[in-house]
Amino acid sequence: MGPLNCVLAAMIFMICGSAAEDYNIFCQYDVGSIAYKNESQVYPWYIDTRMCTHLVLGHGFGVNETGEVQITDEFLLIKHGFLKSAAELKIDNVKKILFTLGGWADGESRRLTQVISNSTKRDEFYKSLTIFLRKWRLDGIQIDWRSPSQDSKPEDKKNFVTFLEGLRLSAQEHKFIVMVAVLGRTDKKTLAAYNIPAIVKEVDFVNLMLHEERDAHSRKLGYNAPLYGPEKSMDAAVKHWSKAGHAPKKLIMGIPLFMTSYTMDKKKSTVGSPSKGPGKTTPYTRRPGFMTYNEWCPNTKKWAINFDNKFMVPYATQGDQWVSFENGQSISAKMNLLKNSKLGGAMAWTVDADDFSGRCGQEFSLLFAIFEALGDIKTLLTTTPKYEPSGLCPRDEWKRDHWDCRLYYECRNGQRYYYECIKGEFFDEKLKYCRPEHEVECKQDFVIWRPGMPLYDMENFPRNLKIVE
Template identity: 25%
Template structure:
């Protein structure tokens, strides 16, 4: 009977996919944002996603899975219990599936390459992952290695990634858990990095990150998540669209019903060189100004924009931009809008709106995909300033399933599983005095070195334990956004990282 229960658990997960999958990633660092951009676990609506993915855990030097922000994610030493609170959302919707993502852009590739190449190191990672997932009540693991063979990886990663996935699948399925992965949409990454048939044998869901296809790393405007190619696309740009990516994954051997089509809940933005050309392929050598919430040049959440009016800065939604001197354009050659303003810094942003996410959900359904995926839940219009809260996510769900979203069943207090994780009451401790490395608990910038940041946790002696976390090659720590970001993006912020950006 003990052997049968895990198999029944996996079967239940599989059957739920027939209703349509909505995978929602949660960027946990959004809790550090300011004002209306701050987003914590309790801001998540547990009834709009079938799968919630907590981003991110990492990989330690000991090859065990690593909690990247212990103060925010664990209960120890006055921590905020993020993992347990995240999984407690299942009390509000018993059908909800919670997954812990490991990796992400900040983590880079080199240490995953080293771990995957050694059976003993893989076992350490797998065993520690199962232990962490079970301790906090997660239902699966999302492997977000960005990317095998690249960013410090080795050619052997393509084969070793499959060995790692096979080990994870065996252990996770034995415990009734899912194994998913976030994967690239770019042909230049797919070809060297992925043995697609091998991945198909081991993964339950494949989340295709069909966004960031263009951005401020280009010196011209384009759509970051176009469903189809633009008529003027040539060369490798003809591959940089969602239709090519989804079709290519299927052609290389991934079953369509395992694929979710990723949609961004944010815009990629440029600063136009001049006001003479405001369309696609317009010269734009600089990123757009950072938003007041996400505070990253070239990036605006759907729920923000930053407008420059002489010396006055004020926030508004991208969806409200047209009311504040912005122009919204729906190019007849494309299915997605872009927005620009010549009066407010010559900013130009490509993004998705209600109409375009509906079109993408229709595409996913017509092509027999498992469903949709979003990065990330906290940049949808979660406060409902432009209509109903989380409208983009809800629109995709309703389009794909053909039904309106209804609240899921909750756990009755008398029947709640006694082994389910509980939310430990958070007691605010006395604030310790600042140290050279730690001004506050959680993520802290190093004022003289942007190649890393400090993770500061309270200790039992009433002080801080500081751990240095390196940024991956090609990235620097952005002290405004609390993440390691592209080095050219960080260097576009005035008075940031003078040693690295000189």
């Protein structure tokens, strides 16, 4: 954090003091965001863990046909080392690390539904889950159960509760966290998919979400998570789930940090107006109807930005493009509702979509808006290192290895943490991420020495000597 940001944080702390209550701040990290290009490519160690109490890993996890928990993206989670290093992210303020199963993807949703509806597969799931958590030193699981609102069967509602009952017993025995992500919309079809009292009873936390990845393909312009409004609003979701579940402290308010884009029909920009479908594919995230805030915010001068005071959310237009997003004002309003409703905390979904590098001002500006309302600002002002800085790491920074452009390391609190780019990429010290070899300047003009070669003496010892065994 830069000096100006520290001064700003200090001023906020002096005015507001620390939070009166302890809130949970869940930071969801989409491992698949590594596929983004250039400035939007995000590694897990970019996350400012001082602002998270829990880290939730998404993408790359699933179940097989027998119900066994498995890794579905070995390249990222195993070969790239993200999962093995997950425990090392439990630093600063992070207490627990969870992983996510399910979601909107048809294949994962279908396999999870098959497990939930079969007692033999459920038993295999419980057994394999405890082994999986221990192996990878994880603390819990989030079941993303949004799909029922799309194509649910009548028996899914009952089967899901039965599944959670067994999962709770296993969690109590093996001491891990159970969290469920649900659609918080209050339309009749969505509510019919959930037995709210039973779900809330069987889990530790309920991630109350309004956004759905399919929304951009609808034929109407829609906000990601409006504070107010009919059927799809955070206010209605909180009231309904709090009343039906009788445990508001278990409810976690989902805050979408990404942007949903639409193509307007006849440039009608009022929410609810006809849409031609998803917005244009962008060069970094390359997904129609989707942008990260990090990708969009440097170009705000090209957009007309508006704030809807009725629904308490911003939106922006450019030509025939329309985007829904969050900003400090909308998040602040949601945090007021969260605190007044005595909820358990918030979920930043997903932190890789935030302005993590501070391209547009405050680093992780959207996450900071959540943390400012719920966290303890003093934790951001701590500058005392946990370890004595060594000569190899005198200050916090990212550096490329002197001998190999694929290798790089982070200096953090006097310690080095080493990483390696995938084959065909070099670490770019200016941009602080891996890029294709031909796009990165890499001078490797060292002198190689192998055992058996003539020895150097003090007079001709080269400074750029590399010893190769």
